[in-house]
Amino acid sequence: MPQNNQKISWWQRLTIADGLFLLIGVAAAILRFAELGHIPLSPAEAAGALGVWQFWQPDTAVITVQSPAYFTLTALLTQLFGFSDAVMRAVPVLFGVGLTLLPWLLRRQLGNMGALVTSLLLAVSPLAAITARTANGDAIALFALLLFFAAWLRYEESEELRWFYAMMGAVALGLTSSALFYGGLLTLLLTHRLDGALLGPYDYTWPRRGIWQKAGAFGLVVFLALGSLFLWHLPALGSTASLLGDWVRSFGFSGGLDALINPLLTLVRYEIVLLPLGLMAMLWLLKSNGRLPNFMMLWAVLLLVLLALQWGNPSIALLLMLPGYLLLGQMADDVLQGLDDPLTWIFTIGLVLLGALMFVNIARFARLVSYSAEDLSNMWLALFVFVFTAVTVYFFWAWAQRPTYQALILAALVLFGFYQWGTAWWLGHDAANDVRERWVQAPATDDDVPVLIHTIQEISSQASGSDVGVDILNSVDSPVLHWYLRQFPQLTMANAVPLNTQTGIVITLQNIEAGFGSDYFGSDFGLLRTGLVPESLGSPLPTLDTIRWWFFHDSHAIATEERVVLWIRTDLVQP
Template identity: 30%
Template sequence: MNAHRITVEHTLYTLALLVALLTRLLNLGSTPLSDSEAGQALQAWQVAVGQPADVGPQSAYVVLTGGLFMLLGSSEALARLWPALAGALLVLTPFLFRRLLGNKAALLLAFGLALDPWLVAMSRVADGPMMALGFGLFGLGLAFVWLPSLAGIFIGLALLCGLPAVPGLLGLTLAWLAGRLLARGRPLFPGNGTQASDAEPNDRQFAWKTVLLSVGFTLLLVGTMFGRLPNGLNGWIESLPIYLVGWTRFSGLPALRLMVAIPSYQPLGLLFGLAAVAGAWLPSEREIGSRIAVLRWISLWWIIALVLAAFYPSRQPGDLVWTVIPLWCLAAVWLSNFTHLNREACLVSLGQAALIFTLLVVTWLNLAAGGFILPGLQANLVRLATLAGLLSLAGLTTLLVALGWSWDSARRGLVWGLTASLGLYVLANTWTIPRINADQWRPARQELWSTLPIPGDADLFVSTLGDLAEWSTGRRDGIDIVVAVDSPSLHWVLRDFPRVRYVEEGEINSITGGLASGELPSILVTRLSGQAPQLSAAYRGQDFSWWSLPDLNSALPPDYLHWIVFRDTPVTSEQIVLWARSDLFLGDSLVSPEGTE
């Protein structure tokens, strides 16, 4: 009876799950879909409405999101729902591995994954990386606790994510091989506070056949949408060849930008993760305890995942999610050793932690104010000098506590102070993500995880088009439109207009020039740079900012210290023009492009 009662640990995991759902679902549909997101969402929409769909390598996203569109209709929020749910599911994975990591470390890891800015951001993107990560690791966790049927289902869903799952699967495989090589025939995770049979199931005892059957049925049923989409697996089969071709093509995303993203968004995980790596490979480090084999393998996984993300030429921001998990695992195990409380030493450590927290807050305020006091290089020099001075003062405080009380008290106070201050920074970064959407997307705010380019005026464009259609036909989707812009995000916002026609950008002159005035399309959409001069005779035009990109001449923002506080950089925008035929407006007569009424 007592084995199934709700404990404090269960309550805390539930709280972590609720936090994960809040940060991932709040204002989920407020930001327009970028071109990369819209390309995936359009495939799902085509599946939902029964149009011929060329399903790409991300079958899981297309099929599952297409099912949502069938039931509830299409929207930006529903296009991002499955990645958000998979990201929240990731928070429960530490609970399944708590025997391997330790109860305290697993609980710390759950909250770290719930609040990590990069994971939250990627969970709010209509794409497959977070689905591959969340479903895959949850499936491995189910296998670890001996639930082979469920494990096979989630592993199958992860594999169906296609291209985003390849680097994760490759990294885990290489890490497992490296761990086996270093173990030299011994169990990969010996000891760790459990029986060897509990920590690492025996290959002969575990129901691998059940897992493989579940994986196969999941691939077949979900990949073909239970028979409704026979070609659903065609694109998925090409995932590995596409990944290999990516080693010969550059995506345009510098590797340095991804590497800088780690300390910019996960300073807490990076600092204590590196401490755990050092402790894992230095046997004298007593904080690691009996979990040295686990940490050594996780450190190998992190290094391999980092190398794959950095050196893959076709890298994308989503590739970095595979490095976040092992980094947080390392940090959580290391931090779990500083949760033991001693009443007398605790007061000293709390006082030291409060002082360090105050010093780091003052450091942050100086970073924020430096750009307003002095310009350019002088401001950066002042910031760096202030930072060095305050950090030196924090180090001196730790040394004095160690000399006056004990090294354990000083180290505990240092860790608590750094955890509180860096944790507040991580929390602020995380909360900013849904708040950006609530305040409408600001083009000047440049995050390193952004799936650029993002259409800035999409909502205004659709609203204007709907008003013109309602004025002309009585229906907000009843007007005829000719679009001479090739953009997935534009195709997405026009998906509910049945009378839309897409042409090549160079064909707009021939379409309008050869028609009589009464046969001209009611609406034309062109690029601002590609507009035809004669259109002004028969049409009225309004430009809309559509593609907004950071104006970066290097891998990083021009003033990194300023960016780390305010996240703003110069931005360049490209506009499209909505041309409305003149007779749609009250009191205007129609003039053809040649000037004949």
């Protein structure tokens, strides 16, 4: 009988799961790439971006390199697409999209359903999205950490050397990216050690010494290339050592209890899906004997220990997100097998509708309580829906346990996934510099900065016929102003304004007296948001204020500002 030896092409091997992964990747790219340059760079972002720009300028004495991997890859990208806020954030965005697709490598360990759920949760994660839209090395570090873990598991399974080389490359990438990588790598290695001690050694063989040498050499080449712009800027290698120093200095017990629990509150604020599904995962873990779920839980516990040792390091929230979502993916693959029962889908639709009804009524009450505090009709309706839902779940559980459990997980994924997508869009596209958000660290760049630069360009166009032809004296030492004024060739930096200056445009801090030699008029602009006014934080109804902020981004808190004055010589705008 003749045999068909025709080779199957790659596109013929594609499955529905591969198509769903592609759709998730597209959604993640839209969330992360859209309006990438809409919000001005923060001071920390501006300092890193300025270092990239300075590298390509002649006669630059000092170049600031915060993340060598970010510096190397962004410096190359700028030669193709120029210097803009969007380009400065493009490399982290690419790694952020890659992070959402990495669970595809873990299909054999998590299962197709588990990998899809993990990828979906990472795609709509507000913390993953805002990290990907931030011009630093944190998104690269998260990608390197998950790539290392995925390659590790694939090597344990197949002992293929390509995965061992991928591990070495991931370590090299992580060591040149951010101090965040050190905490993730250390806890991951300790988890492997403790897991082997508790549950027995792993059944695989490490490579021979010769393979170690070759893989180590490969990792060293990647490390040197990413850490020094392919040996083009060797001083950047010193910044890789400073990353380790930054991580070591983060250990300590400074701050109160609020600082300690801040990363956990950050997870509750932005990754709220971990709360209900995390409790379900705990119950599921009691019945599961799988080694990978236990590994995830142990990794999360060690990260909590690291959180205590570093006393509230906010970046720990990013690391806790990884084992949390991997554990949820493992649970989803086990529970969501066999979704062919109509009861599962009927009950899921019902739970989604009831959950949406509760959401709308709670949100409406929080919105209207300031105007009609005695009207509790929305809360009573929400309470009635909650009780009705709980009773219904109880009876369905007694009748058909597995479809009910599946419906609970599916409904939670739909409702909280929808909420997290909206939160991720708000945080990344509108609130990245809003110090009222828990994730945003002061100082942050004020939204007036683009208006300030546009005003200077308009005046320059009127006075010289060029958007960048006017002479400027800037006496404000800020990386934000250094970055956005870099395009003006007649820019002069000074610590103070000289007496009787005749410069066309002068920028000073507010309330700074300057002696001008001509007639000037000025207008003030916000430069930095430095914190919150303490008197604006008190509230008789803090819970309702929190709900109103989460749902409607409405808050009584007022940001404190550092403002600058734009002084314009009168003759520049005279007809």
